[in-house]
Amino acid sequence: RAKSEGRGTYHFFEAGMDATLQRRRTLETGLRDALANNGLSVVFQPIVSLQTNVVVAAEALMRWDHPRLGPISPVEFIPIAEETGIIHDIGGWILEAATRAAAQWPGPVRVAINLSPIQFKRPDLVSTIKAALEAASLDASRLELEITESLLLENSQSNIDVLLAVRRLGVRVAMDDFGTGYSSLSYLRAFPFDKIKIDRSFMADVATKADSRAILGAMISLGRNLGMTTVAEGVETAEQLAVVRAEGCTQVQGYFFSPPIEGEAMLAMLQAEQCNRVRQRA
Ligand code: C2E
Ligand code: MG
Ligand code: MG
Numbered sequence: 001r002a003k004s005e006g007r008g009t010y011h012f013f014e015a016g017m018d019a020t021l022q023r024r025r026t027l028e029t030g031l032r033d034a035l036a037n038n039g040l041s042v043v044f045q046p047i048v049s050l051q052t053n054v055v056v057a058a059e060a061l062m063r064w065d066h067p068r069l070g071p072i073s074p075v076e077f078i079p080i081a082e083e084t085g086i087i088h089d090i091g092g093w094i095l096e097a098a099t100r101a102a103a104q105w106p107g108p109v110r111v112a113i114n115l116s117p118i119q120f121k122r123p124d125l126v127s128t129i130k131a132a133l134e135a136a137s138l139d140a141s142r143l144e145l146e147i148t149e150s151l152l153l154e155n156s157q158s159n160i161d162v163l164l165a166v167r168r169l170g171v172r173v174a175m176d177d178f179g180t181g182y183s184s185l186s187y188l189r190a191f192p193f194d195k196i197k198i199d200r201s202f203m204a205d206v207a208t209k210a211d212s213r214a215i216l217g218a219m220i221s222l223g224r225n226l227g228m229t230t231v232a233e234g235v236e237t238a239e240q241l242a243v244v245r246a247e248g249c250t251q252v253q254g255y256f257f258s259p260p261i262e263g264e265a266m267l268a269m270l271q272a273e274q275c276n277r278v279r280q281r282a
């Protein structure tokens, strides 16, 4: 009996492993197919200024609808892309697609693009960024790059040098998911970020818990004292918005204003806002 149980367990385990590995392999090859056959898309989430209440930027977020498995979250496919090196190609793809879209947007609205630490391993990252801006005829001042602190984990001077080179192009650099890593504070000394994006985990109960609000407030003051723009990510309710505003945050991004939307809808939203502004002035 023990023997058969053992065997049963073994088979179960093997079947489980198989499903995980199989999905991974499916996603891996699927990702290459998607890149080659227009299977990837980009959506944009508006970022609103709390000073002017208008959309000042939008974050480009990658989407992938697998022909058989349906929509796959970037939380699942980006790590696979990083491990397999496909991130270089899909990262280049979204850089081109998002800068091209942003070139259609009115006035000074910026586009923010996420960069994986893996992309910094290629020596041509800076020239890739420069080429994308030129191909799209987008001014460098309209691009923001979002990086996470894992990029600075080893305090790698070469990564910092790349960031400085990106900066010299006139591109802004934001620290994404601020506060979630090991030592967010020390990384603020490693590189002069233009912007910090406070992770949405900090929004959870700012409207109901004094401690949570105090922590949020401290992060906002820190950014302000360092001369950085602060963005609250994941603002979902009017109550959260009121707290974020009262604490002096510069910008907000979250479902309360808008989820990520298709490129056409983003353009329409920005054009409508532009019309309103012109009308207000008239
Ligand atoms: P992120 O860069 O921190 O992007 C913000 C994520 O929060 C997005 O998830 C967005 O849809 C979600 N979000 C925005 N507002 C709210 C809200 O009010 N409530 C909640 N619950 N969520 C909100 P998404 O699009 O699933 O992307 C997840 C992560 O995947 C991103 O986090 C980023 O790290 C990564 N990612 C997405 N696109 C790219 C890409 O093109 N390149 C790289 N390297 N990473 C990407
Ligand atoms: Mg981001
Ligand atoms: Mg983030």
Ligand code: MG
Pocket: 177
């Ligand atoms: Mg994140």
